[in-house]
Amino acid sequence: MRPPVAHDLQAGALHARPRLYAPAPGWSIDADVVVVGSGVAGLTAALRCEAAGLTTVVVTKARLDDGSTRWAQGGIAAALGEGDTPEQHLDDTLVAGAGLCDEEAVRILVTEGPDAVRRLIATGAQFDKAGDGGLELTREGGHHRRRIAHAGGDATGAEISRALVDAVRARGMRTIENALVLDLLTDTEGRTAGVTLHVMGEGRHDGVGAVHAPAVVLATGGMGQVFSATTNPAVSTGDGVALALRAGAEVSDLEFVQFHPTVLFLGPDAEGQQPLVSEAVRGEGAHLVDADGVRFMFGQHELAELAPRDVVAKGIVRRMLDHDAEHMYLDARHFGAEMWENRFPTILAACRAHGIDPVTQPVPVAPAAHYASGGVRTDSHGRTTVPGLYACGEVACTGVHGANRLASNSLLEGLVYAERIAADIAATGLHARVPQPLPTAERPAHPLLPSEARFAIQRTMTRGAGVLRSEASLAEAADRLHRLHTDARDALDENGKTAEPGVDTWEATNLLCVARVLVAAARLREETRGCHWREDRPERDDTAWRRHIVVRLNPDRSLAVRTTETTDFPPTLPPTLPQAQEQ
Helix, strand or coil: CCCCCCCEECCCCHHHCCEECCCCCCCEEECCEEEECCCHHHHHHHHHHHHCCCCEEEECCCCCCCCHHHHCCCCEECCCCCCCCHHHHHHHHHHHCCCCCCHHHHHHHHHHHHHHHHHHHHHCCCCCECCCCCECEECCCCCCCCCEECCCCCCHHHHHHHHHHHHHHHCCCEEECCEEEEEEEECCCCCEEEEEEEECCCCCCCEEEEEECCEEEECCCCCHHHCCEECCCCCCCCHHHHHHHHCCCCEECCCCEEEEEEEECCCCCCCEECCECCHHHHHCCCEEECCCCCECCCCCCCCHHHCCHHHHHHHHHHHHHHHCCCCEEEECHHHHHHHHHHHCHHHHHHHHHCCCCCCCCCEEEEEEEEEECCEEECCCCCECCCCCEEECHHHEECCCCCCCCCCCHHHHHHHHHHHHHHHHHHHHCHHHCCCCCCCHHHCCEECCCCCCHHHHHHHHHHHHCCCCECHHHHHHHHHHHHHHHHHHHHHHHHHCCCCCCCHHHHHHHHHHHHHHHHHHHHHHCCCCECCECECCCCCCCHHHHCCCEEEEECCCCCEEEEECCCCCCCCCCCCCCCCEECC
């Protein structure tokens, strides 16, 4: 079995952990558990904690239903169909992960997944049904069987979000909406004591406050906004990963950013959230073609258009480079109007809103940043390297996804690991501890970037660390990011000045934090594996690189980067055992 996560505490280092420059909390509330995020992972964790009798507070950056979950189109993967088995689902996941999946973590996912989906249905989620009354299942890239349950045709995430939000509200659970979480609170022994947060004018409290709790569950979603073009909503600025890094937690595999192959192309200068064209469209038989109508995925993979996402994204980019084109096309005209309207109404409406009618025209598509396969390192119960801090969903690195996430495994991972976190908190009695947080003034303030730095970061990352990377592009990106980092640091050191605290400057600072880690890991991994594509290192190198890259943020805000000895994560200790000293 994979050992649990080690708690890396060093005498005298606790007070030195940096925090965001922000006003001191002006109010506080107490809870057993605070869950940060309101997607499938966060709300599932909150509901299970509440059901276990734990006083639970949900904090979310926008409204409860505004996270990444509601944008998920394709569905949720689980071995629910006749003839399908968890073992087959495991095999497909391991292949997609390109040799870096943690097999135990995947086995947990695929064996506990079917019942977790059934419990989701019992909570109120309504999935599309087949003619015989059973679940209607479809197929997506990398899957050898039809095992994707969906809702509303292509609105699965919206339905899951609706069901979970309704359940939270029906229970009268305490929630704080429109709140950006700033930093983790810890006690004198380095254990979790809650979070600081800023409510953005519309919540129950206004300004900076705190939730005191001995257990914190990070379910903050992704960091797609670190790139210029992404399928992620505007709130996905890597806040959870940045918070965990400042708290001393380890982050792993952040170089593996999945670029979704088929995102509606809105022009070369398009920035921000872009409309996704679900993989399920290809699962139902759409073809990828170039401007001449030639299908180009044949011969690149046995599954052609239904190859794992990294293979399809690379195939599209290669064709674009060969033809000096800005995009390729997804051709599903043979579906006909009825199938488009009934099976993919959301995508149809999005395309038509941008002047494309997929019933009569091929859809222009190009890859865009979609999903972070890495994140805050956890064990099989969602524990991080900071005692009392848990992570699940896209913010976490459980080991499930390896170097490339298998399509529609993300909702399932959030569901399964959120349930495991709630069970662990209840079983360990962690909630019984009364937290005594250190005053935030005892920790050094992290300088803030001006809000306009966000765009500089995004363009730097898109240019240097996008789909196609090289030592030269990554070195240039690292240099630009370092200048942003040192300019902010020097301004604070020399005259005590920093950008005005606020949502825009906090987000820009978080984006820089995760961008620096991503680029450092991408430079170190001198190979092509999964969704990490180095044009100067085009081959996969299992001898040197079948291992993980782990990063910590030092108290002086420099990065400590190392590789694991094997594909296994480093040895770890659970939060209830004596704390380990740094090796």
